[in-house]
Amino acid sequence: MSFVLAIDQGTTSSRAMVFRGDISIAAVAQQEFPQHFPASGWVEHEPEDIWTSTVMMCREALEKAGLKAKDIAAIGITNQRETTVVWDRATGQAVHRAIVWQDRRTADICAKLKADGHEPAISAKTGLIIDPYFSGTKVAWILDHVPGARERAERGELLFGTVDCYLLWRLTGGRVHATDATNASRTLLFNIHTGAWDDDLVRLLRVPRSMLPEVKDSSARFGESIADLFGGPIAISGIAGDQQAATIGQACFEPGMMKSTYGTGCFALLNTGTTPVASKNKLLTTIAYQLGGQRTYALEGSIFVAGSAVQWLRDGLGIIKHAAETGPLADKSDSMQSVYLVPAFVGMGAPYWNPRVRGALFGLTRNTGPAELAHATLESVCYQTFDLWAAMRTDWPEANAANTVLRVDGGMTASDWTMQRLADLLNAPVDRPMIQETTALGAAYLAGLDAGVYPEPAKFADNWRLEHRFRPAMSQATRERKLAGWACAVKGVLASDEGE
Ligand SMILES: Nc1ncnc2c1ncn2[C@@H]1O[C@H](COP(=O)(O)OP(=O)(O)O)[C@@H](O)[C@H]1O
Ligand SMILES: O=P(O)(O)OC[C@H](O)CO
Numbered sequence: 001m002s003f004v005l006a007i008d009q010g011t012t013s014s015r016a017m018v019f020r021g022d023i024s025i026a027a028v029a030q031q032e033f034p035q036h037f038p039a040s041g042w043v044e045h046e047p048e049d050i051w052t053s054t055v056m057m058c059r060e061a062l063e064k065a066g067l068k069a070k071d072i073a074a075i076g077i078t079n080q081r082e083t084t085v086v087w088d089r090a091t092g093q094a095v096h097r098a099i100v101w102q103d104r105r106t107a108d109i110c111a112k113l114k115a116d117g118h119e120p121a122i123s124a125k126t127g128l129i130i131d132p133y134f135s136g137t138k139v140a141w142i143l144d145h146v147p148g149a150r151e152r153a154e155r156g157e158l159l160f161g162t163v164d165c166y167l168l169w170r171l172t173g174g175r176v177h178a179t180d181a182t183n184a185s186r187t188l189l190f191n192i193h194t195g196a197w198d199d200d201l202v203r204l205l206r207v208p209r210s211m212l213p214e215v216k217d218s219s220a221r222f223g224e225s226i227a228d229l230f231g232g233p234i235a236i237s238g239i240a241g242d243q244q245a246a247t248i249g250q251a252c253f254e255p256g257m258m259k260s261t262y263g264t265g266c267f268a269l270l271n272t273g274t275t276p277v278a279s280k281n282k283l284l285t286t287i288a289y290q291l292g293g294q295r296t297y298a299l300e301g302s303i304f305v306a307g308s309a310v311q312w313l314r315d316g317l318g319i320i321k322h323a324a325e326t327g328p329l330a331d332k333s334d335s336m337q338s339v340y341l342v343p344a345f346v347g348m349g350a351p352y353w354n355p356r357v358r359g360a361l362f363g364l365t366r367n368t369g370p371a372e373l374a375h376a377t378l379e380s381v382c383y384q385t386f387d388l389w390a391a392m393r394t395d396w397p398e399a400n401a402a403n404t405v406l407r408v409d410g411g412m413t414a415s416d417w418t419m420q421r422l423a424d425l426l427n428a429p430v431d432r433p434m435i436q437e438t439t440a441l442g443a444a445y446l447a448g449l450d451a452g453v454y455p456e457p458a459k460f461a462d463n464w465r466l467e468h469r470f471r472p473a474m475s476q477a478t479r480e481r482k483l484a485g486w487a488c489a490v491k492g493v494l495a496s497d498e499g500e
C-alpha cells in the first residue's frame with residue numbers, strides 16, 4: 001500500500017502517474033484531448049473528455065505499474081485551475097462545456113464590474129484582479145446563457161466546480177461535492193482571509209450559494225473512488241491547483257522560496273508565509289496550500305506566453321523543427337545586435353494585464369535572421385520572469401533578505417541556454433531539480449501525507465534533489481543595458497494600446 005496515484009488534469013492533456021513510497025516514479029500515462037474554440041477568444045473543453053481521458057490514464061498507469069486498486073494508498077488530484085464546470089446534481093450531466101481559464105468571453109462582465117468600482121473590494125477579499133481568467137464570471141455566464149439554468153441553479157439542482165471538484169464528484173459516484181482552498185482561491189468568490197465563500201461576492205456575481213462546493217484542506221480525506229472504476233475503492237486524499245501542486249512538489253515550504261514553471265505559459269509563485277501580502281504591482285495573492293486548517297499564501301505572477309513562443313518559431317515561422325534547436329541556434333546569434341521580442345500574442349499578463357496589446361519585435365537590422373530570432377524568443381521568457389521577480393521584490397521586500405533562489409520546472413527548462421540567461425538576468429541562482437514532474441509529485445505528496453505514506457513537509461523537503469544550478473555570470477553593465485532595452489520594448493507595446 002505504499003503507492004500513490006496522482007492525477008494531473010491539464011489544459012491540453014490528462015496524465016496519471018504512480019509514485020512509490022520513496023517518491024520515485026513507477027508509471028506514467030498521458031493523453032491529449034480536444035480543444036474547442038467556438039468563437040474568437042473562447043476556449044472550451046468537453047467535460048466528458050476530461051473525465052474519460054482521466055479515468056483511462058489512471059487505468060493505464062496502474063496497468064503499466066502492474067498494480068491493483070488495493071496497492072494504492074491514495075489518489076491525489078491536481079488540475080488546470082479556474083476552468084469552470086456546471087452540472088446537474090441528479091444526473092451528473094454538465095449543462096454546458098467547461099469554460100477554460102484562457103477564455104475571454106466574460107470581458108464585458110468584468111469591464112462592468114470594474115466600471116462600477118468593485119475592483120478594490122474584490123481584490124481585498126480574493127487577492128485577485130477582475131479578469132475573465134477567474135471562474136466567478138464564467139459561472140454567471142453559463143447561468144445566463146443556458147436556457148433555464150439560472151432557475152435550476154436557484155432551485156438547488158445545479159452544481160459548480162473547478163476541474164478537481166468535477167473529477168471528485170465523478171470519481172465518488174456523485175457523493176462528494178468538495179474542493180480544496182487553492183482551487184477555491186481562483187474563483188473570485190472565495191475570501192482568502194477567512195477561508196470561506198464570501199456572501200457579498202456570491203451576491204454580486206449572482207452565483208447561488210447552493211452551487212458551491214465544501215472547501216477543505218489540500219491534504220484531507222475527500223472521499224473514495226467507486227469500486228468499479230479501478231477494481232476496488234481508493235481513498236482520495238489530496239487536491240491542489242496545478243501551480244500550487246508544483247510549488248509543493250518543489251518543496252517551497254518556507255517563506256521566500258519561489259518556483260517558476262515553464263510550459264506553454266509560465267507561472268511563478270513566491271511563498272510569503274501565513275500572512276497574505278497584497279500586491280501593488282498587479283500580482284495575485286493566492287493560497288499556496290492549506291494544511292491542518294492553516295493557510296500558507298503566495299504571490300503569483302502569470303505569463304501567458306513562454307514555451308508557446310518557441311512553438312511559434314517552429315510552427316509559425318518554420319525556422320526550427322524541434323524546440324531543442326533553439327538554444328544552439330541562439331548561441332550562434334550576432335552579439336552586436338539587440339533584438340527584443342515582446343511575445344504579447346494574447347495580450348500581456350502579470351504585471352501589465354493588458355488583454356488588448358499584441359506582440360512586437362524591436363531592433364531588427366538587415367542582418368537579423370533565425371539565430372537572432374531564437375535568441376530574442378528565449379530571452380523574452382527570461383525578461384518576463386524578471387518583471388515578475390522585480391514586482392515580487394517590491395511587493396514583499398523580505399524576498400530580498402531571503403536571498404531567493406528560483407526553482408524551475410516544466411518542459412522549457414530543458415533549455416540550458418534559457419536557464420543560464422535567466423540566472424544572468426535575475427542575477428540569482430536558478431535551480432533545476434532531479435524530479436521534473438513536480439506538479440504530479442505535489443498532488444501525490446498531498447494525498448500520501450494524509451494516507452501516511454509520506455512524511456511531514458520538512459522531511460519531504462529533504463528529498464528535493466538538485467540536478468543543476470545555473471549561476472549568474474553576466475556583468476552588471478550588460479545586465480542593466482539589456483534590462484533597459486527590454487523596458488523600452490514593453491513601453492512601446494503598451495503605448496500601441498494608448499495610441500488607439
Ligand atoms: N529544449 C527546449 N528548448 C526550448 N523550449 C522547449 C524545449 N523543450 C520544450 N520546450 C518548450 O516547452 C513547452 C512544453 O513544456 P510542457 O511543460 O510540456 O508544457 P505544457 O504542460 O504547458 O503542455 C513547449 O512549448 C516547448 O516549445
Ligand atoms: O494546465 P496548465 O499547465 O496549462 O496550467 C494552467 C493553469 O493552472 C491556469 O491557471
